[in-house]
Amino acid sequence: MPVPTEEAALLAAFEARIAAGESIEPKDWMPERYRKQLTRMMSQHAHSEIVGMLPEGNWITRAPSLRRKLSLLAKVQDEAGHGLYIYCGTETLGVDRQELTEQLLDGRAKYSSIFNYPTLTWADVGVIGWLVDGAAIVNQTVLAKASYGPYARAMVRICKEENFHKRQGYEVCMVLSKGTPAQKAMLQDAVNRFWWPSLMMFGPSDTNSPNSAELLKWRVKRKTNDELRQRFVNLTVPQAIALGITIPDPDLKLNEATGDWEFGEIDWSEFHAVLKGEGPCNHERMAARQAAHKEGEWVRAAATAYAEKQKARQATAAA
Numbered sequence: 001m002p003v004p005t006e007e008a009a010l011l012a013a014f015e016a017r018i019a020a021g022e023s024i025e026p027k028d029w030m031p032e033r034y035r036k037q038l039t040r041m042m043s044q045h046a047h048s049e050i051v052g053m054l055p056e057g058n059w060i061t062r063a064p065s066l067r068r069k070l071s072l073l074a075k076v077q078d079e080a081g082h083g084l085y086i087y088c089g090t091e092t093l094g095v096d097r098q099e100l101t102e103q104l105l106d107g108r109a110k111y112s113s114i115f116n117y118p119t120l121t122w123a124d125v126g127v128i129g130w131l132v133d134g135a136a137i138v139n140q141t142v143l144a145k146a147s148y149g150p151y152a153r154a155m156v157r158i159c160k161e162e163n164f165h166k167r168q169g170y171e172v173c174m175v176l177s178k179g180t181p182a183q184k185a186m187l188q189d190a191v192n193r194f195w196w197p198s199l200m201m202f203g204p205s206d207t208n209s210p211n212s213a214e215l216l217k218w219r220v221k222r223k224t225n226d227e228l229r230q231r232f233v234n235l236t237v238p239q240a241i242a243l244g245i246t247i248p249d250p251d252l253k254l255n256e257a258t259g260d261w262e263f264g265e266i267d268w269s270e271f272h273a274v275l276k277g278e279g280p281c282n283h284e285r286m287a288a289r290q291a292a293h294k295e296g297e298w299v300r301a302a303a304t305a306y307a308e309k310q311k312a313r314q315a316t317a318a319a
């Protein structure tokens with residue numbers, strides 16, 4: 001079916017603005033497909049930040065010192081803030097947070113695969129900061145240049161905080177790497193378990209990524225999944241060497257000509273199983289979110305009642 005002339009003209013003007021590097025703002029005209037793709041990606045991102053609090057939250061009561069407890073508590077709170085920030089960004093596209101939360105709770109919405117893995121030891125908390133926040137930074141630094149203004153601006157602030165989280169995680173790893181043989185072994189075990197899932201955070205390979213072409217065309221994504229994954233590996237391998245840690249990949253080798261650390265094949269069957277809800281902690285994570293939502297019902301009811309009371313008071317005062 002041919003696109004109506006008026007819409008074709010709007011689309012051409014929209015694409016010209018994107019090509020010129022302009023930022024698209026909430027009240028600007030945008031194709032429905034752009035709105036839909038952004039809503040999908042941003043809501044998944046927001047849900048990831050919220051569900052992402054659970055694996056590390058597991059260690060707040062068991063952090064090995066008061067200093068570690070305080071910094072972990074602050075980090076987990078930051079992640080909640082990131083989620084709320086991105087939900088607000090999504091609201092500028094016309095979808096409210098309640099609707100997105102319902103999609104998460106009834107299993108229609110996705111969140112990052114990485115948060116379906118358990119945190120078994122204290123070293124996992126350090127490794128999540130180092131690898132998971134590290135991967136998030138590589139991805140989100142580029143998203144800070146995304147064509148949609150509210151999302152890009154949210155990323156600038158979020159990346160600053162994620163950088164702090166990464167350093168905090170790396171410092172935990174550094175201390176463990178200089179510790180007793182048991183502490184070093186605990187760190188190595190955490191890296192063994194989190195390395196491959198961290199690479200999966202960047203999504204399927206480019207040949208298998210249905211959304212990439214459109215997102216790249218509209219400059220929401222500025223780099224492909226594989227390009228970002230490679231950048232992460234290149235940045236992370238020297239950090240692992242500095243820690244004296246072995247990356248669990250016998251095929252990992254430096255290509256002197258390109259400067260890339262080439263790595264082995266990702267187990268995509270594991271990735272797809274986790275996306276289907278069959279990861280080690282999918283059920284636990286969803287049950288935790290559903291319980292939190294139920295337990296928070298009285299807070300939502302109280303906030304609504306308070307807002308209505310305020311509105312009535314203001315109406316009386318204005319009369």
Ligand code: FAQ
Pocket residue numbers: 040041044045046048049052053079110111112113114128132133136139200201202203204208209210211212215225275
């Ligand atoms: N997990 O066509 P593509 C963080 C889905 S935040 C689950 O390549 P796209 C901070 C994808 O949605 C981490 N699902 O998709 C933190 C699509 O499904 P759909 C989250 C995944 O959008 C740290 C399908 O597969 N970050 O860590 C995954 O072009 C520590 C086909 O894939 C973001 O969300 C996955 N790993 O590229 C918090 C960043 N990968 O919707 C707490 C923003 C792919 O068609 C503690 N998002 N899928 O049904 C993005 O950059 C992109 O959306 C990608 C996926 C790269 C994730």
